[in-house]
Amino acid sequence: MASSLPDTMRAVVQTGPGKATVESVPMPKVEHGSALIKLDTSLVHSNVAHIFKADHDMFQLPYPIIPGSFGIGRIAALGPDATTLQEGQLVMVSSLIRARDDPSVNVIRGVFAGFTPESQHLYKTLARSGFFAEYVPAPLENIYRLDETRLLGSPQVGGLGYTTGELVVLSANAIVYASMRSIALQPGERVIVTPATGHYSTAAVDVAVALGARVIAASRSAAGLARLKETYPDAVETVQLTGDIKTDGIALGAFGPVDAIVDVSPPAATGATNFAAALSVLRERGRVTLVGGREDETLPIPYLKAMINNWTIKGSYMYSREDLEGIVRLAEAGLMKLGKRAGHVVHGVYSLDDFLAAIDKAVEMAGPGALVYIKP
Ligand SMILES: NC(=O)c1ccc[n+]([C@@H]2O[C@H](COP(=O)([O-])OP(=O)(O)OC[C@H]3O[C@@H](n4cnc5c(N)ncnc54)[C@H](OP(=O)(O)O)[C@@H]3O)[C@@H](O)[C@H]2O)c1
Structure with missing residues (x-):
C-alpha cells in the first residue's frame, strides 16, 4: 500500500x-x-x-x-x-x-x-x-x-x-477512564459524575457504568439526564441540579453513601455549585478526580472535613498508554457501550x-x- x-x-x-x-x-x-x-x-x-x-x-x-x-x-x-x-x-x-x-x-x-x-x-x-x-x-x-x-x-x-x-468517543472515554483509574474506582461503588451531559461528562457516565459503578449523574439539563436514565435505567440515578448546595446535597445523598466524585466541569461552570454540592455528601475515605476545565483559582474544599475524612483529591490530565489499551479492551469486551x-x-x-x-x-x-x- x-x-x-x-x-x-x-x-x-x-x-x-x-x-x-x-x-x-x-x-x-x-x-x-x-x-x-x-x-x-x-x-x-x-x-x-x-x-x-x-x-x-x-x-x-x-x-x-x-x-x-x-x-x-x-x-x-x-x-x-x-x-x-x-x-x-x-x-x-x-x-x-x-x-x-x-x-x-x-x-x-x-x-x-x-x-x-x-x-x-x-x-x-x-x-x-x-x-x-x-x-x-x-x-x-x-x-x-x-x-x-x-x-x-x-x-x-x-x-x-x-x-x-x-x-470516535474512545478518546474522551480514555480521558475519563484514566481519571477513574487514578482514584481506583471499584465495581459497586457509588460515584457522582458532574456535570453529566457534555462530551466528556457523558463519556464519564458510560465508562463508570462499564466499570461496574453505581452512577449518580448530576447536571442541570433535565432532557440530558432523562436520556442517560433511558440508556442506563438500572446503573444510573439522576439528580437535576438547582444550584442550591443544600438542596442539591440532599438530593445527591438520598441514594446512600457516595464513594467518589468525577468532576468534569467545563470553563463555563467556573464558580458553579455542582462540585460543592457533590463534596457535601462524600463519605469518609472518599476520592475525587478533577478532570474538567474549571478556571477557579481555588475550589470550595472544606479543609477540616477533607482532613478528618481522609479524602483524596486528584487532578487527572489525559491518559497513559495503559489507559488507552484499557479503554480499547473495555470496548472490545462489550462491557463499555x-x-x-x-x-x-x-x-x-x-x-x-x-x-x-x-x-x-x-x-x-x-x-x-x-x-x-x-x-x-
Ligand atoms: N483532564 C483532561 O485531560 C481533559 C481532556 C479533555 C477535556 N477536558 C475538559 O473537560 C471539560 C468538559 O468538557 P465537555 O466537552 O464535556 O464540556 P461541555 O460540553 O462544554 O460542558 C459539559 C456540561 O457542563 C455543564 N455546564 C455548562 N455550563 C455550566 C454552568 N455555568 N454551570 C454548571 N454547569 C454547566 C452543562 O451541563 P448541564 O447543562 O446539564 O448542567 C454541559 O453539558 C472541558 O473543560 C475540557 O477542557 C479535560
Whole structure:
C-alpha cells in the first residue's frame, strides 16, 4: 500500500484563529518511529469550535496547522522499525504526543501546544499535522490496533456491530477512564459524575457504568439526564441540579453513601455549585478526580472535613498508554457501550470541504452522546 501512496493529500490548513481552507498539501513522510494512517473518521466535538477560533490562550497553536484531534483509520505506511503493526490494520491514533527525550514535555495535537519553548518546538516538529486530513502521520507509540472483527462485525457472528463513527468517543472515554483509574474506582461503588451531559461528562457516565459503578449523574439539563436514565435505567440515578448546595446535597445523598466524585466541569461552570454540592455528601475515605476545565483559582474544599475524612483529591490530565489499551479492551469486551447501545446519536457526517458546517453542527447538537464526524 505504501508504494501506491500519492504525493499529496487534501487537508484543512488553518493559518490563524478561525481561518482555514481545504488545500492539497505534500503527503507526510514516514520515517523511523512513525506511521501514516489513512483516516476513515475524524472526530468533531463541540469544543472544536473554541479551539478553531482560539478563543482561549491555551488554544493558540503555532499556525499553520492541520486541525482535528482524534481519528480512526487504517495504517497506510509504516516506518522500518515497526514490529507488530501492519499495513491495512484498523487503528485509533491518540493525540497526546510526548517528547521522546523528555516525556514530561507533551502536546495535544489539534488542541494544545503548551506554554513552554520545548512544547512549542515539539508541536511544530511533530504535531502540526492533525486529523482534518486524508492522512495523518503518527508516532508508532500513539497507534492502537482495534479488533475490527469484534468491533465492526455483525452481531450474528459475534461482532458488536459498531460503525467507525461510533468509535470516535474512545478518546474522551480514555480521558475519563484514566481519571477513574487514578482514584481506583471499584465495581459497586457509588460515584457522582458532574456535570453529566457534555462530551466528556457523558463519556464519564458510560465508562463508570462499564466499570461496574453505581452512577449518580448530576447536571442541570433535565432532557440530558432523562436520556442517560433511558440508556442506563438500572446503573444510573439522576439528580437535576438547582444550584442550591443544600438542596442539591440532599438530593445527591438520598441514594446512600457516595464513594467518589468525577468532576468534569467545563470553563463555563467556573464558580458553579455542582462540585460543592457533590463534596457535601462524600463519605469518609472518599476520592475525587478533577478532570474538567474549571478556571477557579481555588475550589470550595472544606479543609477540616477533607482532613478528618481522609479524602483524596486528584487532578487527572489525559491518559497513559495503559489507559488507552484499557479503554480499547473495555470496548472490545462489550462491557463499555458505544454508539446506539450507549444512546449515542450521529447528528452529522461531513466531507473535509464541509468542515465548517461540521463544527457548527457539533456546537448546535452538543449534548449527551451527540456524534458529529468528518469522513475525509
Ligand atoms: N483532564 C483532561 O485531560 C481533559 C481532556 C479533555 C477535556 N477536558 C475538559 O473537560 C471539560 C468538559 O468538557 P465537555 O466537552 O464535556 O464540556 P461541555 O460540553 O462544554 O460542558 C459539559 C456540561 O457542563 C455543564 N455546564 C455548562 N455550563 C455550566 C454552568 N455555568 N454551570 C454548571 N454547569 C454547566 C452543562 O451541563 P448541564 O447543562 O446539564 O448542567 C454541559 O453539558 C472541558 O473543560 C475540557 O477542557 C479535560
